[in-house]
Amino acid sequence: MSETVLRSPSKEALDTDVKDGELPARLAATWGTAAGLIGALSTVDHKIIGRRYIITGFFFLFLGGLAAVAIRLQLARPDNTLIGPDLYDQIFTMHGTTMMFLFGVPIGEAMAVYLVPLMVGTRNIAFPRLNAFSYYVYLFGGLMIWIAFALNIGPDNGWFSYVPLAGPEFSPGKRADFWAQMVTFTEVSALAVAVEIIITVLKLRAPGMTLDRIPLFVWAMFVNAFLIIFAMPAVMLGSTMLILDRLLDTHFFNQAEGGDPLLWQHLFWFFGHPEVYIIFLPGTAFVSAIVATFARRPVFGYSAVVLSLIATGFLSFGLWVHHMFTTGLPQLGATFFTASSMMIAIPSGIQIFCWIATLWDGKPVYRTPLLFVLGFFFIFVAGGLSGIMLASVPIDTQVHDTYFVVAHFHYVLIGGAVFPLIGAIYYWFPKFTGRMLREGLGRWHFWLALIGFNIAFFPMHISGLRGMPRRVYTYPAEMGWDALNLVSTLGATLFVASFLVFLYNVVVSSRGGEIAGDNPWDASTLEWATTSPPPPHNFDHVPFVTSRELLWAERQTLPVVAGLAVDKREVLVTTTTQALPDLKESSPDPTIWPLISAIVVTAIFIGSIFTPWAVAWGAPVASFVIIAWFWPKSTEENV
Amino acid sequence: MLDRRSVLLLLPLILAGCAGWQSVLDPEGPRADLLANLFWVFTAIVAAVWLMTMAVLVLALLRRRAARADPLVLEPEAERSMARAVGAAAALTAAIVVALTLVSYGAQRALFDSHEAELTLLVKGHQWWWEVTYEDAQPSRSFTTANEIHVPVGEPVLLKLRSSDVIHSFWVPSLAGKMDLIPGRENLLIIEATREGVYRGQCAEFCGWQHAHMAMTVVAHSAEDFERWRESQISAAKPPDNPVRKRGMEIFLTRPCVMCHQIRGTPAAGRVAPDLTHFGSRLHLAAGTLANNRGNLAAWIIDPQGIKPGAHMPLVKLGAEEIEPLVSYLEGLR
Numbered sequence: 026m027s028e029t030v031l032r033s034p035s036k037e038a039l040d041t042d043v044k045d046g047e048l049p050a051r052l053a054a055t056w057g058t059a060a061g062l063i064g065a066l067s068t069v070d071h072k073i074i075g076r077r078y079i080i081t082g083f084f085f086l087f088l089g090g091l092a093a094v095a096i097r098l099q100l101a102r103p104d105n106t107l108i109g110p111d112l113y114d115q116i117f118t119m120h121g122t123t124m125m126f127l128f129g130v131p132i133g134e135a136m137a138v139y140l141v142p143l144m145v146g147t148r149n150i151a152f153p154r155l156n157a158f159s160y161y162v163y164l165f166g167g168l169m170i171w172i173a174f175a176l177n178i179g180p181d182n183g184w185f186s187y188v189p190l191a192g193p194e195f196s197p198g199k200r201a202d203f204w205a206q207m208v209t210f211t212e213v214s215a216l217a218v219a220v221e222i223i224i225t226v227l228k229l230r231a232p233g234m235t236l237d238r239i240p241l242f243v244w245a246m247f248v249n250a251f252l253i254i255f256a257m258p259a260v261m262l263g264s265t266m267l268i269l270d271r272l273l274d275t276h277f278f279n280q281a282e283g284g285d286p287l288l289w290q291h292l293f294w295f296f297g298h299p300e301v302y303i304i305f306l307p308g309t310a311f312v313s314a315i316v317a318t319f320a321r322r323p324v325f326g327y328s329a330v331v332l333s334l335i336a337t338g339f340l341s342f343g344l345w346v347h348h349m350f351t352t353g354l355p356q357l358g359a360t361f362f363t364a365s366s367m368m369i370a371i372p373s374g375i376q377i378f379c380w381i382a383t384l385w386d387g388k389p390v391y392r393t394p395l396l397f398v399l400g401f402f403f404i405f406v407a408g409g410l411s412g413i414m415l416a417s418v419p420i421d422t423q424v425h426d427t428y429f430v431v432a433h434f435h436y437v438l439i440g441g442a443v444f445p446l447i448g449a450i451y452y453w454f455p456k457f458t459g460r461m462l463r464e465g466l467g468r469w470h471f472w473l474a475l476i477g478f479n480i481a482f483f484p485m486h487i488s489g490l491r492g493m494p495r496r497v498y499t500y501p502a503e504m505g506w507d508a509l510n511l512v513s514t515l516g517a518t519l520f521v522a523s524f525l526v527f528l529y530n531v532v533v534s535s536r537g538g539e540i541a542g543d544n545p546w547d548a549s550t551l552e553w554a555t556t557s558p559p560p561p562h563n564f565d566h567v568p569f570v571t572s573r574e575l576l577w578a579e580r581q582t583l584p585v586v587a588g589l590a591v592d593k594r595e596v597l598v599t600t601t602t603q604a605l606p607d608l609k610e611s612s613p614d615p616t617i618w619p620l621i622s623a624i625v626v627t628a629i630f631i632g633s634i635f636t637p638w639a640v641a642w643g644a645p646v647a648s649f650v651i652i653a654w655f656w657p658k659s660t661e662e663n664v
Numbered sequence: 665m666l667d668r669r670s671v672l673l674l675l676p677l678i679l680a681g682c683a684g685w686q687s688v689l690d691p692e693g694p695r696a697d698l699l700a701n702l703f704w705v706f707t708a709i710v711a712a713v714w715l716m717t718m719a720v721l722v723l724a725l726l727r728r729r730a731a732r733a734d735p736l737v738l739e740p741e742a743e744r745s746m747a748r749a750v751g752a753a754a755a756l757t758a759a760i761v762v763a764l765t766l767v768s769y770g771a772q773r774a775l776f777d778s779h780e781a782e783l784t785l786l787v788k789g790h791q792w793w794w795e796v797t798y799e800d801a802q803p804s805r806s807f808t809t810a811n812e813i814h815v816p817v818g819e820p821v822l823l824k825l826r827s828s829d830v831i832h833s834f835w836v837p838s839l840a841g842k843m844d845l846i847p848g849r850e851n852l853l854i855i856e857a858t859r860e861g862v863y864r865g866q867c868a869e870f871c872g873w874q875h876a877h878m879a880m881t882v883v884a885h886s887a888e889d890f891e892r893w894r895e896s897q898i899s900a901a902k903p904p905d906n907p908v909r910k911r912g913m914e915i916f917l918t919r920p921c922v923m924c925h926q927i928r929g930t931p932a933a934g935r936v937a938p939d940l941t942h943f944g945s946r947l948h949l950a951a952g953t954l955a956n957n958r959g960n961l962a963a964w965i966i967d968p969q970g971i972k973p974g975a976h977m978p979l980v981k982l983g984a985e986e987i988e989p990l991v992s993y994l995e996g997l998r
Contacts, residue, residue, distance in 0.1 A: 110873040110973055183870050189847060190830040190872055195791075280848030286831065287846065322735045325746055351833060351868075352844045353825075353851035356776050360769050367761040374757040375750065377717070382746040385724035386738075388731040399721075406717050410710035413761070417768035419775055420706060422841025423688045423699050426833060426868040490703075492686035492837050494868045497876035504686065549735070577736050 037590045040566065049565050051591050056148065056561035058615065067615040069153035070561055074160050075139025076457060081160075082132035085167055087524075089123035092116045094521060097481075101514040103502035113498035114181035115200075119174050121184030122204065125300065126211045127167045129438065130253070132446060133307030134218040137246040140453065141222055143552035143559060144243050146231030146568045148596050149612050151224035152217075154619045154654065159217035161623030166210020169631060173203040180204035183496060185297070186267065188278040188289045193271045202271055202634040208264040209630060212257045219250035219257075226250075227601050231551070232586050233570035234604045240550045240573070241317075241330055245310035248334045249303055252341060256299035263292035272637060287352060294345035301437065302341040306334065308405075308442040309376060311449035312398050316380045318452070318548040319395040320387025323574050326379035333372035333379075340369045350421040359418045366416035373409055377402070392546075393467030397448030400475045401440055408436025411486070426496075429489030435482045447474070447527065454534070455541030459557045462538060466530040473523035480516025484509040549574035554583055567597050570604070618654035625650050686837055686864040692884075693839040693856045695775060702771045709760065775841075779852045781822035785813065789825070789832030789845040789867070792874035792975060793938055793951040798894065807897050808926075810938030811951045813882045814897075816890040817860055825851040830872065836865030836882050844869055857884035866952065873974030879952025900929030901941045901997050912993025915986050920978070927997065937977065944998040950975070962991050 040048055058068040068074065095116050099108040108116065142150045150156050173179050180200045182191040191201045226247045230239070239247075266277040267289070276282035278289050317324045324330060346354065346362040381402075389395060411433040414420050424430060447470070454462045488509040493500060500506055544553035553576055555564050566585035572578035586606065589595045594612040599605060625647050632639025691700040786797040796813055800806045815821045825834055827845040834853060835842035843853040857863065867878035885893060904910040916922065917932060924937035932940075943949075946956050950972055954960040965987060968977040982990070 110876070114873065187831055187870070190870070195830055195872065286848070321732050322738065325743070326750060329750070351842050352846060353849065356772060360772065363768055363772075364765050367765050370761055371754060371758050375754050378750040378753045381717075381721050381724050382750055384721070385727065386729075386742055386746060387735075388729060389725055399725075402721055403718065407714055410714050413710055413764060414703070414706045417702070417706065417764070417771075419699055419702055419768060419771045419841065422775075422843070423703065423837060425842060426870075490688045492688065492864075492866075494835070494866060494875075496870040499876050572736075574736060577734070 038592050039588050040591050041587050043591055049560060052562040052565060053560050055592055055594060058561065063617060066620050067617045069157050069613060069615050071138055071142050071150035071153060071156060072559060074156050075135055078131065078135030078138055078160055081164055082128055082135050085123050085127040088171060089120050089128055090521065090524065092120035092123065096120060097514040097517040099498065100510045103500055103507045105499055108498065110498045115174060115179040117496060118180045118183050122170065122180065122207065125184055126208065129304040129442065130211065130215055131163055133249060133304065134215060136307060136449060137222050138218060140552055141225055141243055141246055143563055144240050144550050145226060145229060145234060146551045146564060146570065147229040148563050150221050151229055152221045154613050154616060155217050156221050158619035158623050159214040161620055162210055162626060163214035165623060165627040166207050170203055170207040178203065185293055188267065188286050191267065192278055199634055202268055205264040205268040206630050206634055208260060212261045215253050216257050219253035222246055222250040228598050229596060230599055230604045231568045231570050232599055232604055232606045236602050238570055238573045241313035241324055242310040244331050245306045245313065245334055248338045249306040252299050252303050252338050255342065256296045256303065259292050260296035263289060290349055290352065294348040297348065298345040299341040302337055304438060305441045308445040309334065311445035312380060312401060314550065315394045315398050315448050315452050316383050318546050319390045319392060320383045321390065322383060322387040324379060325382040325386065330376055330379050333375045336372040337369060340365060344369065347416055350418050351425050363416050363418055367413055370409060370413055377406065393464060393471060394448040394452035396471040397444045400471060401444040404436050404440025404444060404478065408433055408440050412437060424489055426494055427489035428485040428493045428495060431495055432482050432485035432489060439478060455545050456552055456557050458535050459541055460534055460538030461541050461545060462530050462534045466526055470523050470526045470530065473519055473526060477516050477519025477523055481513050481520050484512045544576065549577040551575060618650060622650045622654055685862060688837045690838055692861060692863060693858055695840045695854065695856060696838055698771055698774060699841055705767065706764065709764065713760065779822060779854060781820040781854060783819065783821045784824065785821060786824045787834060789827040791829050791872055792878040794880045805898055808939045809897060809942065811880050811948065812946050813880065814890060814893050815857060815882060815884050816887045817857055817884045820854045820856045823853045823855060825853060831869050832867045832871050833869035835868040836863050838863045839882060842868045855882065860884050860886060874972050877951060877953045877972050881947055881952060897942055901927050904993055904996060908989050909993045909996050912989035915990050916993060920980050940994065940997060942997055944995045958991055958995060961994060962987050965990060
């Protein structure tokens with residue numbers, strides 16, 4: 026075993042002082058989560074929080090899916106009276122809001138919270154208490170909006186909440202306020218996680234993991250975190266201005282008082298377009314990981330894929346106006362956005378070509394994760410190409426705000442994010458639980474999903490071209506849209522059935538699934554170097570990275586680093602580019618304060634919907650709990 | 665190849681079921697023609713790209729090769745040829761993107777080149793109906809109608825789009841692309857029909873509860889028919905010609921109806937709801953929600969909220985014997 030020992034002047038027990046047999050138990054005791062409810066709520070273990078994040082994300086997917094089922098039932102027949110306009114508007118708003126804010130963005134971050142620290146070979150995520158806090162804020166924000174919906178005060182202006190419809194004049198009551206505050210909840214949580222991911226990747230990589238040895242999965246999540254940091258503030262500004270307009274009559278968007286309704290659209294889409302890539306980049310992370318493992322070779326064109334990810338990140342901020350081609354902007358300006366919107370096809374294309382080249386040269390092993398990735402190619406490429414059509418200003422003036430667009434972005438988002446995500450769950454389920462999902466059920470799930478999806482969404486291209494606008498709660502029989510809509514509804518039924526198969530598979534396999542072992546797929550990245558599920562401290566020894574595909578390169582024994590403390594939480598900080606060992610840094614212990622802070626923040630956010638005084642009274646309480654959270658524990662650390 | 669198959673399955677639906685009066689695929693004007701052609705050019709190219717990508721993917725999966733003993737042992741020659749292939753594909757992508765951008769830009773210039781037309785209409789969006797004013801240099805020849813636009817065939821008509829409340833979007837797909845109506849702004853759109861006919865359109869920007877029921881019809885006439893129609897619309901409403909209708913007019917003028925609706929030639933001068941001066945000549949009522957006939961009109965007057973929940977027309981309590989004369993009166997406003 027090649028071993029690098031880090032010398033430390035302190036007198037604490039180091040892993041070099043402990044017998045190998047005792048080490049796992051002692052580390053687990055140091056890093057473990059205490060038993061009982063308080064222990065569970067205080068945990069700062071990224072795997073436990075990541076697992077909660079993932080389950081919560083799927084819970085919201087389920088709720089958003091139920092909303093979609095209601096939409097499809099209402100539209101199955103012309104002049105249907107099953108759901109009236111009031112409820113229908115709430116339902117499609119909840120569907121879009123949930124899928125984008127409570128599932129799309131958080132689920133990508135949730136997977137990163139679980140997997141990135143393992144993949145870079147560290148013991149916990151950076152800022153673990155912030156991580157706990159961000160999860161609770163996300164959970165409470167999501168529950169708030171769904172409870173509001175259950176009480177018939179759900180938002181009803183669409184997930185985009187255009188003013189003046191969402192303004193005080195045309196949406197009296199509290200519905201739009203709940204929506205704006207829900208956005209604030211998700212911003213806080215998403216920004217916090219983005220910071221954790223960036224710092225984890227920059228500073229906590231295992232020694233030897235130079236920039237060009239970072240797994241593509243981690244690169245994608247890293248670029249994604251930057252997108253979140255730059256995109257979210259725009260919507261934060263927007264949602265705050267909206268709620269100020271509504272609660273304090275600020276008139277940011279009121280044209281009668283010198284405000285501008287288009288300002289909202291600019292702010293919203295300056296966030297909203299990168300948002301699509303924020304949802305898609307985790308998809309590319311999953312695809313890169315799965316393709317390498319099941320093609321049995323490294324992904325072809327590592328540098329090209331990394332540069333494409335970064336290019337996608339930059340370009341995604343230059344396209345937002347293609348959501349506004351019909352608002353009467355100057356034509357030359359609009360053309361710039363046509364060019365930039367089409368240009369993003371180049372980096373996306375390069376990634377697709379690199380993955381296909383990987384499959385070409387490799388020897389594919391057709392297990393469920395790979396099947397879902399193949400489904401991703403089939404669907405996402407079609408969605409990307411219809412996106413090229415939407416980038417054209419003239420074509421957009423016809424298909425904008427019709428079911429053609431609905432078809433397009435479901436091809437992009439379900440194809441580009443959900444199919445890879447499901448593949449990812451099949452792929453990492455053994456790591457999460459120690460057990461395999463059933464392969465036979467996985468195949469059923471895949472084929473039902475692929476067929477159901479296409480039957481549900483392909484006809485929407487046609488109904489859109491034949492004049493069906495989005496967000497209509499019904500349509501007259503004479504329009505000739507009924508057959509297409511009925512087909513869509515039947516397809517949606519199959520698609521939903523595929524998820525029931527998935528749910529069943531998860532339930533039976535988490536108890537009775539085949540035992541997985543450390544590395545059931547013979548994959549190459551570091552999360553497979555530890556047990557399934559991993560121990561609280563992730564690795565008995567921090568790995569030393571000698572290759573981009575470490576587990577394929579070092580098949581005999583994994584080189585490790587020793588010299589970290591055993592009886593206190595300590596992580597190894599490395600240099601940003603070369604990943605040379607730099608510092609040993611303590612990692613925060615579990616504490617209940619992030620939960621209490623989240624509760625206080627939730628009370629302030631919800632209270633402010635009803636009175637601005639909630640902010641005034643809440644701020645001192647919030648300061649108090651944050652002081653408690655950051656109260657220094659010992660002086661020894663500061664020497 | 666599910667996409668291909670579903671196209672084939674759905675093709676008959678596209679061709680047979682097509683009412684064609686609100687469809688991008690049935691252009692009936694030069695602008696819509698241009699847009700439909702552009703659409704098909706793009707569709708052909710992106711479909712070809714999709715098929716090529718899928719073909720290469722299928723080949724990649726079916727290709728025979730031996731399993732690698734060690735995933736890290738790669739052949740330099742194969743890597744080089746793949747690099748060339750990926751590079752070529754990326755270059756081709758870039759070329760297609762540039763070509764499509766130029767094609768799109770050309771079409772865009774042709775579409776938006778001029779905003780000049782003989783006939784200018786002011787279209788104002790309301791929750792959930794369309795107010796249409798035919799402007800004229802002589803104020804006395806200017807008039808207002810609702811939810812129905814008449815145009816002469818073969819002549820570009822300029823629409824000045826405004827909104828009185830929230831954002832709406834004007835869209836008659838058989839004639840032109842859509843354009844938003846935004847409070848505080850004025851957007852311009854030119855529509856033109858090449859053939860006589862009735863074309864349906866509807867609001868394309870979500871505008872609240874009755875977004876689904878905010879339709880309008882465009883009726884394209886020959887130049888002479890259009891002039892005849894215009895002259896009739898300029899005139900005030902004819903006085904009722906029989907006692908039942910006279911009674912209907914009395915009811916209309918003594919009930920809350922007058923607070924919102926205008927009937928030129930009578931004291932009714934409300935401006936917040938559709939102008940009803942020539943209501944009887946229109947094809948639809950309630951912004952394209954119902955065909956304009958006696959039964960539908962009576963149903964609408966008795967219970968507007970049942971037909972269009974949330975609409976701003978309130979329920980006006982009328983006696984059973986009052987409906988018949990009121991309907992007759994409105995029907996007679998031709």
